[in-house]
Amino acid sequence: MFKRNVIGKNSIKIKRSNLSISKIFIYLFLSFWAITTIYPFVWVILNSFRYKGEIRSDSFSIPMGDSFTLDNYITAFERVNIFGAYKNSLIISITVTIVVLLLGGFAAYALARYQFRLRTIVHSLIIASMMFPVFSTIIPVFRMQFSWGIVNTSNLTLSQLSVILPQIAGNLSFAIIVLMGYIQSLPIDMEEAAYLEGYNQLQIYFRIVVPIIKPSFATVAIFTFLWSYNDLFTQMFFLRYRDTYTVTRLLNEIVSIAGINYGLMAAAVVLVVVPVLIVYIFLQKNIIKGMTAGAIKG
């Protein structure tokens, strides 16, 4: 009896120590991948504070004392209109997000609640449209908008509109499908009660449905905003004049502006990454949820 107990204890001990060794390996490997993810960002931030000549010889030390400089940022603000680009980006992406939520919410509500003859067809048309890659629609869209006179113009508002409209269309189907799922899962009782109270359909939608599905609106909004903000392809087609450039579009040109000024390049990358990093730290749970809900977007 006594003997058996000892053996038992020993075997448990061995198992535990095995477990902790394997856990150390697990943590080591997970940390290794975490470092490959974080270090490039740390490296570029450090080097954005270094004299441009030193980056190519000594990029691993922390820039302190003599090697610390703000020159790259001063050049960035002087030579590149980074604030203007931020403004353009925010105008475009916020407009796209608002319109997608508004029109997508309406359509989702109609499809979830109304019974009509063409419902199945409309539903499959929306699903099918999620499969169209942007490559397959962009040329005719450009030609159509060109004939309306809203591309290739130096008019800021029209240029922005020429990016906003296709981006809305590109995110609408996804928004409708996600929001429809949420609305369908709601019990209909509240809407019926409101209807008996004399609310009309618009009032029911805005006062009953929208407040309940707010979290799903947040999911769709985050996904749409980030997609629009980062979408270089559409912006390359439609933004041709320098004062209409968004952040993403501007970055694509920075090589020709900066040449071999790698300090300026590092500073430009930091100026774009850091605001997103700050937002990400505060909203990471919502962002991760929003982006992976977007997984179904083809």
Add this chain to the structure above:
Amino acid sequence: MKSVMYKKKAPLILFLTPALLFLCIYLYYPFVMNIINSFSSITGLGTSSKGFNNPWYSNYLKLFTDPIMRTALKNTLLMTVFTIVFQVGMALFLALLIDNISKGVQFFRTVYFFPIVISATALGLLFNLIFLYDGGMLNQLLMKFGVEEFIDWKDQNHYLFTMSFPVMWQYVGFYFVIILTGLNNISPEIYESSEIDGANMFQRIRYISLPLLHNVLGTCLILSITGALKIFDLPWVMMGAGMPMDKSWLLGTYMYNQTFTMGDVDYGSTISIIIVVLGVVISKTANKLYKEKDY
């Protein structure tokens, strides 16, 4: 009740029409026009079509004789294989590892996911600095380890790695989160009973985690295929016009180049149709093969 309340046609039309108009004008009409364009002769984005090609399918013939198209197709297919193997594979590996620990899960999740929210354009510039020939991060690191000669990361021997690594790196966290969500949905009771039966870590992964992740991995497979066909930003910023010597073209970048730089708009349309067809064919095939696979 529902029949009374949601039967009026006027509000229905008000709710549905704007969205449907957008889809028709900006997705369905251009999609059909794009097919017509691929049979026509168009020499500039803003100029009108000069009628149909002679013969009308000549762009499709050109696909077979165009050596750059072959390169682009080869690179895109390679990218698809890489994304499936390395992106999803790495994500699965990391997710299975993290399933064994309890502390720090949230931290790793946050860190791994971060590159996805950064625009690929910024990442392209960042990787340009890392892969720089004359004193980039990697070459400086190699020098510290005593390597005398710098490696030209964008030359013929290295371009494939230089082009595909950043794309892989950026999206590992995305599949990681999807797979981790799938793992968390597996009931802990199954693991507990397997522990009582004396299953070790590998047996647990082989006989419980992987079979129960079957559907999640299927989703990842389709996502990575459609994602790989749409890669544009990172290679465009890093490799530009097919650097080195027309070797690094992808279908997306080649389509953009033909349309914008070369002014061969109808050929650009044809390439974009190939992207659509490939997407449908590859994901349908992969889906079928995957579903038949038995555990």
